[in-house]
Amino acid sequence: MKSSFLLRTASMMMLSSLCTHSAAMANDSLKEAEVKARAIVDQLTLDEKVEQLLNTAPAIPRLKIPAYNWWTESLHGAIGAVPTTNFPEPIGLAATFDAPLIKTVAGAISTEVQALHTLGRQTGHLGKIGTGLNTWSPNINLFRDPRWGRGQETYGEDPFLTARIGVAFIQGMQGDNPDLPDIVATPKHFAVHSGPEPSRHTDNIFATKRDLEDSYLPAFRAAIVEGKAGSIMCAYNRVDGQPACGSPMLLQDYLRDAWGFTGYVVSDCDAVVDIYDHHKFAPDAATGVAVALRQGVDSECNNATLSGQTGLGDRYKDSLARGYIGMSDIDTALVRLFSARYRNGDLPGLSTRKPNAMPVKRIGTAEHQALALTSAEKSMVLLKNDGILPLKAGTKIALTGPLADATRVLRGNYSSPRSAPPISVADGIRQAMPGSAVTLIPFGPSITDGDPVPGTALLTPDGKPGLKAEYFNASGDDGFEARPVLSRVESSLVSRAGEFQQVSKRYKVIWTGHLVAPETGLYRVALTGVKGTISLDGKPVVTAEDYSRWAEPLDLTDVRMTKGQRYAIRLQGESSIAPSPTIFWKRISDNVDRDLTAGAKDADVIVAVVGLTADIEGEEMPVKIEGFIGGDKTSLDLPRDQRAFLEKAKALGKPLVVVVMNGSAVDLSWAKDHASAIVEAWYPGQSGGLAVANVLSGKTNPAGRLPVTFYKSVDDLPPFTDYGMDGRTYRYFKGTPVYPFGYGLSYTQFSYAAPTLGATDAIAKDGLTVRTVVTNSGARAGDDVVQLYVTPPGFDGAPRTALRGFARVSLKPGEGKEVAFTLSPRDLSFVTRDGVRALIPGDYQLSIGGGQPGTGSSVQTVGYTVRDMVDLPK
DSSP: OHHHHHHHHHHHHHHHHHHHHHHHHHHHHHHHHHHHHHHHHHHOOHHHHHHTTBSEEOOBGGGTBOOEEOOOOOSSSOOSSSOBOOOOOHHHHHHTTOHHHHHHHHHHHHHHHHHHHHHHHHHTOTTSTTOSSEEOOOBOOOOOOTTOGGGGGSOOSOHHHHHHHHHHHHHHHHOSOTTSOSSEEOOBOBSSOOOOSTTTTTOEEOOOHHHIIIIISHHHHHHHHTTOOSEEEEOSSEETTEEGGGOHIIIIIIIIIISOOOSEEEEOTTHHHHHHHTSOSSSSHHHHHHHHHHHTOOBBOOGGGGGTOOOTTHHHHHHHHTTSSOHHHHHHHHHHHHHHHHHTTSSSOOTTOOOOOOOGGGTTOHHHHHHHHHHHHHHOEEEEESSOOSOOTTOOEEEESTTTTOSHHHHOSSOOSOBSOOOOHHHHHHHHOTTSOEEEOOOOOOTTOOEEOOGGGEEOTTSOBSEEEEEEEEETTTEEOSSOSEEEEESSSOOOGGGOTTSOSSEEEEEEEEEEOSSOEEEEEEEESOEEEEEETTEEEEEEOSOOOTTOOOOOEEEEEOTTOEEEEEEEEETTOSSOOEEEEEEEOSOHHHHHHHHHTTOSEEEEEEEOOTTTSSSSOOOEETTEETTEESOSSOOHHHHHHHHHHHHTTSOEEEEEEOSSOOOOHHHHHHOSEEEEOOSOOTTHHHHHHHHHHTSSOOOOOOSSOBOSOGGGSOOTTOOOOTTOHHHHOOSOOSBOTTOOBOSSOEEEOOOEEOOSTTHHHHOEEEEEEEEEOSSSOEEEEEEEEEEOOOOTTOOSOEEEEEEEEEEOTTOEEEEEEEEOHHHHOEEOTTSOEEEOOEEEEEEEESSSTTSOTTOEEEEEEEOSOEEOOO
């Protein structure tokens, strides 16, 4: 006993010493980085200083400081010069209810972002988008309304789920030491930002004190206080009359004073411009930049940098000359920025870390590819199953719907157009069920049409796989050299200029070769990011006379193509064009009813893949069609042609399995009443089709849960422009949803023991521990998502119930595991109508099980009481 006690004592002393040493090293690292950053700033001229305030920070050769571009995206996969791994859209990652998995996914993405930085160094292309050692992720805005097109980028409608997934992503991205991060994470968009997209540059949002503290800020607080994010992005909109990028309440009172943030603030792109151009909060540019800088915006993202516009720093010089800002305001921002570049390893010389030199070969590894499939499988939500699933081996499948063989839909919003070869549902089913006859039935023309032409359908001018690509460097202000600096064969219509040092920052590329259809039929073809022609026998069949705009809807042309026929390609792209160079196509039917009836005649089951794409719901896009405007939805309905098609498929009398791909809640009430099974697949990433197939075939037992409420109609919700939380999300919605938040089925069953609580007389001081045992009572292995909800007493402004814990557990048949949740005082707190977060006296009900209280027999409840009112900090 004595030796055991001495050993424990020695271990505790050693651990204490290590913790003290680690804290001292971290403190030393921060101080050293700041000292070195200030030494740089003290040597800069005014002209050099103001240019460093933009997202495109130019090189300073005399100080041996390389160029740096703060614009780096990696929402669910790194975006850069080479193919990277594409994971499920964040709304799908949230559906996993698996924070440890999301941390692992973020770690893989971080590795690839670091490797892209290494590639930028090797090729001399530092300073281009996608080469920095920071990232503008994650998006932790609350998905308060299903109409918001960018909601797919978030972790759903619940602040607790968003906070936990967001912290996991940040920790995975930054690594074990936030003071010396692998990549600096940037949670966004701070704050009270979730549509509408068309008015985001002028919106003035007045959130109640309760909603601000209860809904809109908790995830950001967790990201800073717990996740230790090194950066944060301020939003476009105004909050309570003040631009979010010039709000003392947000950037000072909450961020730096209450939450102790010491990192740097970056603006959303053109949010500083909005201060004077759209909000008219400031009369001109000089006062506008002063508002942002003085309130704490350290780095301004400006869209004019995309076209190479110079002189953007002059606004800051003008502001300085007019006395609106002082040199200390500029210097403070620059010290924060250069300190971050030291601490992430971009700038050498910090004694506590080595320069970041992740090998380029770490991009797209087999391990990352496998993780993309695993995360997609875990994101799948089984919403209905009358016993048809899993499909038996040898089942004859009629596979149809506009997205059955689609690949673009897999990627979702904010993703690289280049990743591992995507696996459609059609290819996935053929791979997962090789013994089953699969008949692919083309759909008719649809608003979801358009997939990138694969390299297998392309030939060079001399008949080899791929396309001939010639790269021409810029010459003068608007011309290009007569001879290519590089000629090579590319596997598809892609520019790989970023991989080669001899290609300059500004260039054009000309692709030539042939397009060859794999099957005879009617195709819809479109071109983006290029101009030129696809022709047959010298006659153009598809023409792009000018470059398309970013997010512009596809201009699809119907072309009847013959198998094996060569269609000549001559297309040109330029480095300054935002849309990626792409040939889109889709094989369609000219008589859907005829083909559906014939194709399903001998089938055992019809699998219909329907839904939306990120080309119609997404960020501020020029789309105005039935059900969609500006990137947002105006309805929860599936597109009209899909609704009619599902009814015709059902009328054939075969079991109907509906697979839905989308980034937001849609009305599934018809499918709930008429389909045999429904699988919610989101935008599942590069391996999404195989993940769907593995669920349909039973190779994977689904366990995803809905991170948003699926309503029947927008008529059940307050107006989209109303930021009040009453009447929306599961916490405040009083109606009956089609499918509730947290819902999802399995191919097995689970049961729960009655929960037990720790001592309740110390709740205010020490929190509360809750334990239960979950048992797989079914016949096959599977995961369950244990969900813990707290239902408060009915005080003024109280929610119906609130998620306060979740854990995904894997169980073999008959296996039971204890699951314990330790709830902090903050987890047990709620927010009064006046915006005070507190432990509020009263009787509470704690529910634990596979879903919300009242949604299933597996949910168990226990009560506890809070006796004293205890206020908690912001």
